[in-house]
Amino acid sequence: MEGVDYLRDERKKSEFDVEAMKVAWAGSREAFQVSDRMAKLVANDPVFEKFSKPTLGRKEMFKNTLRKAAYAWKLINDLHLTEEEAKWLRHYIDEPNYTDLQWEMFVPALEGQGSEEQKRKWLPLAQTMQIIGTYAQTELAHGSNVQGLETTATFDHETDQFVIHSPTLTSSKWWPGGMAKVATHAIVYARLIIDGHFYGVHGFIVQLRSLEDHSTLPGITVGDIGMKFGHGAYNTMDNGVLRFDRVRIPRNQMLMRVSQVTKEGKYVQSDVPRQLAYGTMVSVRQTIVSDASKALSRAVCIATRYSAIRRQFGSHDGGPETQVIDYKTQQSRLFPLLASAFAFRFVSEWLKSLQTDVKQRLEAKDFSTLPEAHACTAGLKSLTTAATADGIEECRKLCGGHGYLISSGLPELYAYYVPACTYEGENVVMMLQVARFLVKTVSEMSYKQPVGTADYLGRMAPLMHNNCDVQTAEDWLNPSAIVKAFETRAVRMIVDCSQRIAKFENQEEGFAELSTDLVEASLAHCQLIVVSTFIQRLKQEIPGKGVKQSLEVLCYVYALYLLHKHQGDFLATGYLTSKQASLANDQLKTLYSKVRPNAIALVDSFNHTDHYLSSVLGRYDGNVYPKLYEAARKDPLNDSDIADGINQYVQPILKQKLHLAKL
Numbered sequence: 001m002e003g004v005d006y007l008r009d010e011r012k013k014s015e016f017d018v019e020a021m022k023v024a025w026a027g028s029r030e031a032f033q034v035s036d037r038m039a040k041l042v043a044n045d046p047v048f049e050k051f052s053k054p055t056l057g058r059k060e061m062f063k064n065t066l067r068k069a070a071y072a073w074k075l076i077n078d079l080h081l082t083e084e085e086a087k088w089l090r091h092y093i094d095e096p097n098y099t100d101l102q103w104e105m106f107v108p109a110l111e112g113q114g115s116e117e118q119k120r121k122w123l124p125l126a127q128t129m130q131i132i133g134t135y136a137q138t139e140l141a142h143g144s145n146v147q148g149l150e151t152t153a154t155f156d157h158e159t160d161q162f163v164i165h166s167p168t169l170t171s172s173k174w175w176p177g178g179m180a181k182v183a184t185h186a187i188v189y190a191r192l193i194i195d196g197h198f199y200g201v202h203g204f205i206v207q208l209r210s211l212e213d214h215s216t217l218p219g220i221t222v223g224d225i226g227m228k229f230g231h232g233a234y235n236t237m238d239n240g241v242l243r244f245d246r247v248r249i250p251r252n253q254m255l256m257r258v259s260q261v262t263k264e265g266k267y268v269q270s271d272v273p274r275q276l277a278y279g280t281m282v283s284v285r286q287t288i289v290s291d292a293s294k295a296l297s298r299a300v301c302i303a304t305r306y307s308a309i310r311r312q313f314g315s316h317d318g319g320p321e322t323q324v325i326d327y328k329t330q331q332s333r334l335f336p337l338l339a340s341a342f343a344f345r346f347v348s349e350w351l352k353s354l355q356t357d358v359k360q361r362l363e364a365k366d367f368s369t370l371p372e373a374h375a376c377t378a379g380l381k382s383l384t385t386a387a388t389a390d391g392i393e394e395c396r397k398l399c400g401g402h403g404y405l406i407s408s409g410l411p412e413l414y415a416y417y418v419p420a421c422t423y424e425g426e427n428v429v430m431m432l433q434v435a436r437f438l439v440k441t442v443s444e445m446s447y448k449q450p451v452g453t454a455d456y457l458g459r460m461a462p463l464m465h466n467n468c469d470v471q472t473a474e475d476w477l478n479p480s481a482i483v484k485a486f487e488t489r490a491v492r493m494i495v496d497c498s499q500r501i502a503k504f505e506n507q508e509e510g511f512a513e514l515s516t517d518l519v520e521a522s523l524a525h526c527q528l529i530v531v532s533t534f535i536q537r538l539k540q541e542i543p544g545k546g547v548k549q550s551l552e553v554l555c556y557v558y559a560l561y562l563l564h565k566h567q568g569d570f571l572a573t574g575y576l577t578s579k580q581a582s583l584a585n586d587q588l589k590t591l592y593s594k595v596r597p598n599a600i601a602l603v604d605s606f607n608h609t610d611h612y613l614s615s616v617l618g619r620y621d622g623n624v625y626p627k628l629y630e631a632a633r634k635d636p637l638n639d640s641d642i643a644d645g646i647n648q649y650v651q652p653i654l655k656q657k658l659h660l661a662k663l
């Protein structure tokens with residue numbers, strides 16, 4: 001039997017309707033159809049071929065990506081693709097490039113922070129790609145600390161202009177994607193200075209390059225910051241460095257939704273909170289949560305298919321060896337990641353709906369839910385990217401030696417993915433934002449009832465004193481037992497931190513002193529959100545034979561895996577006894593055996609094409625070994641029998657040895 005037969009047999013074991021599960025994963029039939037159509041469009045077009053990428057040099061790779069982006073733009077126009085379709089098209093092309101910044105950051109920043117007049121002027125230009133923009137916030141010396149940025153925007157009364165300047169080397173903009181070679185414009189974050197007074201950091205639209213010949217404009221120095229981690233991965237993107245030498249822009253190019261500067265040089269703060277200027281980051285963080293489920297599902301799909309094909313040990317009487325997926329240790333490493341991919345998918349859907357709600361409230365000038373939305377996006381961005389980055393690396397290890405080959409698809413995926421833990425808010429810094437929100441919520445509880453994701457803090461009294469009543473492993477198969485355990489753990493960790501901070505004379509000092517505990521408490525809060533969202537999702541109608549049941553199993557796997565992994569928290573906060581923690585682990589192992597027959601069908605439900613996976617190990621047909629052999633034969637080193645350099649550098653050594661032997 002070969003891999004092809006193994007996967008065919010595995011698919012027969014499935015206990016649920018795979019087509020219906022594809023719809024549940026996608027969110028709706030329409031969403032499934034759009035993504036499926038775009039996946040096939042990309043997979044079947046030779047322009048989007050990507051197997052040669054690992055062998056290209058930086059310049060060729062960059063040019064190749066520009067070519068694909070241009071062709072994609074042509075397709076978007078020729079086929080009249082919708083915004084949603086265009087997004088999926090970019091996703092399946094699978095090469096980071098300047099259009100990510102254009103659509104994920106530049107356009108949203110104009111939409112969210114521009115005045116109506118500015119939107120009328122700039123959005124049509126950006127949406128038709130007559131200008132290409134980037135988001136230039138981070139500098140050489142400051143990324144996380146936005147208020148510490150050094151670039152200045154000084155108002156000049158006489159000319160009614162801002163003068164954008166990089167006063168120090170460390171003020172150089174550093175990192176923005178697409179900025180080095182492609183972007184014609186940037187939203188530049190700089191310190192606003194009027195008559196020597198500093199008015200905080202604001203965004204300004206600055207042109208970097210000529211729209212005629214693409215040359216840099218006077219006063220602008222721009223270039224690439226150099227190769228990044230991994231070979232292909234993120235090196236298709238021209239992350240840039242940018243300096244300004246007193247570049248002048250008209251006053252009306254400061255983004256003016258949140259605050260304005262009048263022609264008299266008066267600074268006017270409108271009635272919206274200044275944090276709205278951070279709105280672009282909040283919306284991209286939500287996209288990043290959604291991206292996490294895609295990246296993790298991709299790695300899990302590869303590792304699961306390969307684990308069903310790979311056999312090691314356990315052959316009796318000349319029979320086949322054991323599929324490595326049948327080893328309990330393999331299952332205990334793989335299945336929680338499979339469950340996490342689903343959990344992250346559902347929490348990203350929920351986060352999207354939370355943002356839609358916040359957007360509608362903002363229109364109506366209701367800013368009350370902004371802090372919660374910020375805490376949720378920051379925390380979930382941190383939780384999901386950290387787990388996904390670790391998960392991809394675990395999948396590589398689950399594939400043994402072959403996982404280390406570029407042709408497995410996993411090293412490049414990892415290299416592409418890890419910066420997600422850093423960009424758009426470094427993960428620890430983001431968790432500390434969650435902690436601020438939680439500590440503040442607790443401190444305000446005497447006069448303000450917590451709502452939304454923090455509402456459980458309002459039930460503090462019972463949660464502080466209850467004990468878990470689980471007596472058997474089966475008792476853990478109960479959503480309310482699980483939610484109660486996660487709520488209790490979170491509340492006790494948060495209250496403990498809050499009480500200890502309160503003992504400090506200076507609260508900020510207390511917060512800093514307890515920051516490691518606060519990060520753990522924030523993680524507990526965010527895990528509660530993910531677990532509860534999964535449970536809530538299962539309360540909705542989910543059509544298709546066996547689909548809901550399979551998702552229920554995954555939901556329990558996700559929750560009990562976290563409980564097992566963090567049992568120290570659950571035990572230390574006194575909610576669980578060690579016996580109850582051990583029963584949870586027993587149940588978890590039983591659940592793994594329920595996942596086992598469905599594993600291949602579950603990863604098929606992600607509907608990933610072979611083109612998207614770009615993995616010999618994760619091929620849909622399972623034809624792994626012949627294709628691995630074929631891929632190896634194609635390596636440029638195998639072009640000739642005697643490789644370049646052998647005669648020059650190896651033969652002389654061999655001949656010298658011969659000479660010595662004669663002596």
Ligand SMILES: CCCCCCCCCCCCCCCCCCCCCCCC(=O)SCCNC(=O)CCNC(=O)[C@H](O)C(C)(C)COP(=O)(O)OP(=O)(O)OC[C@H]1O[C@@H](n2cnc3c(N)ncnc32)[C@H](O)[C@@H]1OP(=O)(O)O
Pocket residue numbers: 090091094095096100101104135137138143144145146147177233275276278279281282284287288291370371374409412413416423424425426429433436440
């Ligand atoms: C095999 C190969 C595979 C290849 C695959 C390729 C696939 C390609 C597919 C493409 C598909 C597209 C999908 C991809 C996803 C999109 C990716 C796009 C590319 C991303 C590139 C990254 C871009 C960036 O990184 S931009 C820079 C981001 N920078 C940051 O995030 C900076 C982080 N810092 C901050 O956010 C803040 O400064 C912060 C939060 C640390 C606050 O600091 P501080 O407290 O000093 O701030 P204050 O200003 O004083 O705030 C006080 C007050 O406000 C609250 N607050 C802060 N932020 C917010 C907010 N956003 N909203 C609301 N409130 C906020 C803060 O908590 C304080 O509250 P208090 O109550 O006063 O305490």
Ligand SMILES: Cc1cc2nc3c(=O)[nH]c(=O)nc-3n(C[C@H](O)[C@H](O)[C@H](O)COP(=O)(O)OP(=O)(O)OC[C@H]3O[C@@H](n4cnc5c(N)ncnc54)[C@H](O)[C@@H]3O)c2cc1C
Pocket residue numbers: 101135136137138141142143144145174175176177234239419422423424425426427428429432
């Ligand atoms: C691939 C990639 C693409 C990017 N694209 C863009 C882009 O398009 N536009 C843009 O503007 N930027 C971009 N960035 C920059 C990115 O947003 C920043 O790197 C990120 O926000 C982190 O900031 P930092 O580099 O200053 O990290 P730092 O804040 O210097 O982090 C260093 C360490 O210090 C710790 N630390 C920092 N502050 C605290 C604190 N208060 N308490 C405890 N620990 C702390 C962190 O946890 C971390 O361990 C990109 C970065 C990458 C890697």
